[in-house]
Amino acid sequence: MSKIRKILRMYSQQRPIMTIAAQTDSSRNTVKKYLAAFKASSFTFEEIDALNDKELEDLFGKSKEHPPTSRMQSMQRCFPQVDKELKRTGVNRYMLWESYRKEFPDGYQYSQFCFYYNQWKARVNPTMHMDHKAGDKLYVDFAGEKLSYTDKDTGEVIAVEVFVAILGASQLTYVEAVPSQQKEDFIAACENTLHFIGGVPAAIVPDNLKAAVTKSSRYEPTLNETFEDFADHYGTTILPARAYRPRDKALVEGAVKIIYTKIYAPINRVTYHSLKELNTGIWEALETHNSQLLKGRNYSRRLQFEEIERHTLMPLPVLLYQFKKHFYAKVIKNGHVNLGPDKHYYSVP
Template sequence: MSKIRKILRMYSHGRSILSISAQADASRNTVKKYLTSFKDSGFTFEEVNALNDKELEDLFGKSKEHPPNSRMQSMLRCYPHVDKQLKRVGVNRQMLWKEYYKEFPDGYLYSQFCFYFNQWKARVNPVMHIDHKSGDKLYVDFAGKKLSITDKDTGEIIEVEVFVAILGASQLTYVEAVLTQQKEDFIMACEHTLHYIGGVPDAIVPDNLKAAVTKSSRYEPTLNETFADFADHYGTTILAARAYRPRDKALVEGAVKIMYTRIYAPLRKTVYHTLNELNEAIREALEIHNNLLLQGRNYSRRQQFEEVERGVLTPLPVLRYELKKQFHATIMKNGHVCLGPDKHNYSVPYRFIGKKIKLLYSSNSVEAFYHYERIAIHKRTRSMHGYTTDKEHLASTHQFVTDWNPERFLGWAAAIHEDVRLYIHNIFDRKTHVEQAYKSCLGILNFSRKVGNERLILACRRGLHYGIYNYKTIQMILEKNMDQYEESLFADELPMPSHDNIRGEDYYQ
């Protein structure tokens, strides 16, 4: 602004344009431009000189913008359509420029077409540049276009999903084909990515697919519990991208487009019969991609990763993540809960009987949770209708029942008397299944507390004499006091009593 003041001051003193140009070190056209603006303003030199630099810049510093010509206006009207078409798979600027030039032969050539498009794009839809820190974020997504494998026996073509992940700072990329976008395949692919890069970033940025986010939100999305558990296992954070905001993960969106050229194209002429075959081919093409020099730079993604990012990643945990599924069930009255997929029953502490709990089960274990507290853990067993019981979970009376076996009852009976043990032994011998005798034996042995050991011994002795072995026999003997009867040595010698109801031997002649 000081140069403008100097030019105007010399002009007010009557100096010529040639002299002003030489003294101010400015071209004659520049001097004429400022003097023209000064004359058009209608102000005196004193009034202009009193303006501050900002006001002086507004008056002289800004060049007047000329309205775009018809050629430019025609191209600007095409840009919204160009922007929309570029979002389609396989469409690029070269193709759209050719269509534009066909319609407008006197239009701009390709370089100017792209130059003005970038200016238009920045003006109508400005983008914030993001500097990615080393080890900060891993962006993950599924490609829009699928690959396929062919069944060797039937010839059926099976389309498969393509998972893509890219580190923010080094742009090291990982690609894997999976059968579905469901959480099992998605989490498995994420885990394979972490082991491929050999560490864990601070955060994973997924799209709003159901495998990662159960309820999308602009401010606080609800994460899938299994995916959140996976993140906890590896000590990282999930930062879900906003719905319908692809720029939140523009890096992986760009990586997907590159994969269409670097991986899809080399694989399109080969038929693969298994997912493993396809992934082996993907891995070979991926290594070539990661080792190519970046455009305009003298290093590759792999070199950049090794130099600036590998060292700042968090080390992998010793154990790999074990995918867990959920199942909700109600604890039965017997203190067990049934895992539906296996139809197997597992014990839980008896105080939770009747409560609805959540089961988290993996290929090896089953965990029971009530209000976010783990109340039981068992090794998974797949035998249908079976029971896995921890005695510590049962009430004291139930624990007693679980210890029932023939040896326990025989030992209890022997502690009372040998005749009692022999009677109990005969009960077990006459049952096709030993568990059928447990309650009978328990009832008989409990008589020792009701009538005493002596009466029970006599009752069992009389029962052995009768040759009838069950609970009701001992009960009848004790209730009728038959254990107190004494046998007569001469009972067989007594005469037959006389009675009208006795027919006598003559009746049968």
């Protein structure tokens, strides 16, 4: 709007169109278009300059655009399904365009189909830059804000960590309150997530917390031995996000922001007296969240998961993971080592 005001001001000062175009960094045709609209309005420059930005936009902006045709509307109705199908392995835009042309023989050509699809996707979900394949990655992290419950006997308010996991393709989300961010609680929450979704993804993407990564590195991070053993048990891979690169885990970062509204808000209205009660309340709110229709689409996270992602997950092993603890002990003079947790001495060669 400020550029339009500048064009009209320079025109009122009787500057040539070439000079106006050069000084406003506009093409001559753009300048001519605004000047033609100005002349057709029958207003003086002072009257135009007195308008606010909204009134100026109504006069010179996009208000004269034509409404979408039925042909365009038919194509746009296909885009939510196109967006869902593209998450399947082996499906590409050309295959979906061919299906679209079979249903609408007078529809748009492939290049226009892709152009309008990109416009639709940018409008519906403007922050999404990655296309996630079904069954590919599970993103996990801890929320920054804690939840709490009140001990019924002592009245003590006990703060707990909140674990969040989200599947890349369907965006099915899992949330659980755990006592701490220690590896035992972290791995137990990861295991509960796999049983919640009923399968194992190709990779788990954690942040660089100590329970997952012993030493962070841009190229060769050192994984926590127990977490790596957990991944081997379930037949998946650990792909830690790069340190100081929040875009690597933008999906779970976004999920954390969403659960502050969808889960924290209803949870904080109720007083819970145990971790089990708190998790029961979390899972009730979580089911509502996963069953809610996604904005601009005619399906929910749960429906999308059941349709495109559940069958792509690897099956769960028969047995649960058993923790293997590692200890370092010095051999004392009598040829034994003392293991602290079980208070026993063991002989060594």
